[in-house]
Amino acid sequence: MRTARPAEGSPESPPAAASAAEPAVPGKPAAGRRVTGAVWAALAIVYVVWGSTYLGIRVVVETMPPFLSAGARFVTAGLLLTALVAWRQGPAALRVTPAQLGSAVLVGLLLILGGNGLVVLAETAVPSGLAALLIAAVPMWVVLLRTAGGDRPPLRTLGGVLLGMAGLAVLTSPGLTGAVKLWGVLLVLAATVLWSVGSFSSSKLPMPADPFAASAYEMVAGGLGALAVGMVRGEQHGLDLSAVSTRSWVALGYLVLFGSLVAFTAYVWLLQQAPLSLVATYAYVNPVVAVALGALVLGEELTWPLVAGGVVVVAAVGVIVSTERRQ
Template sequence: MTATSRQPNRPTALPRDSAPAATGPATTAPATTGRTSAAVWGALSIVYVVWGSTYLAIRIAVETMPPFLSAAARFITAGLILAGLVAWRQGPSALKVTPRQLASAGLVGLMLLLGGNGMVVLAEQDVPSGLAALVIAVVPLWLVLLRLGFGQRTSGATLVGVLLGLLGLGVLTVPGLNGDVELVGLLLVIIGTLSWAGGSFLTSRLPMPKNVFATSAYEMIIGGLGCLAVAAIKGEPQALDLAAISTRSWLALAALIVFGSLVAFTAYAWLLHNAPLPLVATYAYVNPVVAVLLGWLILAEPLSWPIVLGGAIVVAAVCLVVRTEK
C-alpha cells in the first residue's frame, strides 16, 4: 500500500513560488479544466503502475530484511528527502505547521504507514504479493462503510458492491483454499486495509498543513518513526545482520523509497486533496492486477482458483462501487 501527494506529475518537480495547497477539508475536486484533468490522470497513472509493483518490491525486500526496519528506513528516508526538496524549492517557511496540523498529519501517517503498510510488510513474509494486493483491494469498500457510519447516504448498487466485495474477500481468506498461506498473515493484511481506509477517510476531515508536500513529508517521517519504534520493541535492530541482506533486497528497498514513497505516495496524497475520493479509489482495482501479474511472472507465485475467483469478485465489486459512487 500498499500503503502515500500532492503534485500533478512528480514530487521532485516542486514549483518555486507556490505549491498545491489544501486550506481546509477537501471534499471535491477542483474545477475540471483540461489542465486539472491532465494533472489528476497523471497522478492516477503513477499510483496505478507504481503501487501495483510495490507489493512485489516489499516481498523481495523482506526476504532478507527485518520487516519494520525496512519500512522505517523506507519512509523516514523518503520523508526527509521530500522535506528537503520542499525547503529547497519553496523555502523553509513551507514546512511551518501548527501543533494541531502536525498532530493531524502524524495521526494520518501512523494510520497509513504503520497500521496500513506496516501490517502488509509484516504479512508479506508469508503471504504472496499478489494475494496481499487482492485483499488490499477492498479498501474502497471500507471507505463506503465509513461514510455510511458517519451518516452519508449511498445507493443500493453501492451496497451490493460492498456485499459482493466481502464475498470475494471471503473466498480469498478461507483457510485451506490458498495452499500453505497462513490465516494469520491474511488477517494482518485485512487489519492493514482497515487502518489505511481510516487514515484516508480522516485526511479530508482533519486540519492538515496547508502545503500538501509538507504534509506528505510529515506523514512519512512520523509513520516511519512509528515503524522504527515497533522494530525496536520486536528486537529487530539487535538481530540485524547487514551481511545477510541480499543485493536484490537492497535494490527493492531503494525502489520502494524512490518510487513507492516519493513518487506514488506523494501522488496519492495529492489526489486526496484534489480529486473525488471515488476516483482516487480506482487505483484499488488496477493495483491488484499489476501485482498479481508481476508476482506470477517474477516470483512464480501460484495462480490458484481461489485467487483468480476471489480476486475477480473483489475487483468487480470495487469497479461497481467506484462507478456508482462517481
C-alpha cells in the same frame, strides 16, 4: 468534505471511498480537462509503480526485518519529501499548527505503522498478489465508516460493498484451508481496517494545508513508529547488514524513490490535471498489476480462490469508485 491525502503506499494508497483513502484529492479538478500524453504517462507510472510496491515489499523482507525496513523506507522518503517541499515551495510550506502536526502524526501512525507496517509483516507469510487483492478492500471499509458516521451512500455503493465482502471471503479461504498462513491473511485485513480509519480520520482532522507537507509528516511519524515497533520486537538482534541481499537493497531503494516519491508526485499532479474519474481507476488496476508481477517475477501461483476472489473484489471496487465519482 475535505479529502485525505494518500501517504503513498501502502496499503499502497488506493483512493478511498474511491480508494485507499477517501478520494485522495485536495479538491475536484475542473471538468473538461484534456487527457494529454503527459496524463497517460503519469497514470502509467501510478498504475505500474504503485502496483509493483507489493512485489518490492516481498523482496525486501526476504532478507530484511519487516518493521525496521518499513521504518527506514518511510523515514527516508519523508525526509526527502520534506527537503523537496522546502526547496520547491520554501520553508513556510512546512509550517503547521500544533493541532495540524498532531493530526498528521496520528494519521501517519494509522496509515504507515498500522496499515503499511502490518502488510510488510504479513508479506513474510502471504504472496504479494494475495496481499494486494485483500488491500483492495479498503474502499469498502471506508464506505462502512462513512455510513457509521451518518453518511448515506447510494444503494449501488452498498451493493458494491456486499459484492466485495463476498470476494474477500473467497480470498480468505486459502488461509482457512492452510494453503497460506491464516495469520498473514488476518494481518492484511487488519491493515486495511487501520488504513481506512486513518484515511477517514484525515478528512475530519485539522491537517496541514499542503498535501506534500502533510504526507512528509505522516511518513516520518509512521516510519519512526515502525522503527520503534521493530526495536521492541527485537528485530535489531542478530541483524547483519552484510547478509542483506543486493536485491533486497535494490527493492528498498525502489520503494523509497519510486513508490514513495515518483509515483506520489505523479498522483498529486494527476489530481490537478486529469479527470478524477480517470485518476480513480488506479484503485482497481493496481491489484491486477501486483498479481501479474507476483506471478511473473516471483512465480506466485495463480490459484482459483486468488483469481475468482480477485475478480469479484476488483469488480466491487469498480462499482464503488464509479458510483462515488458521480456523486
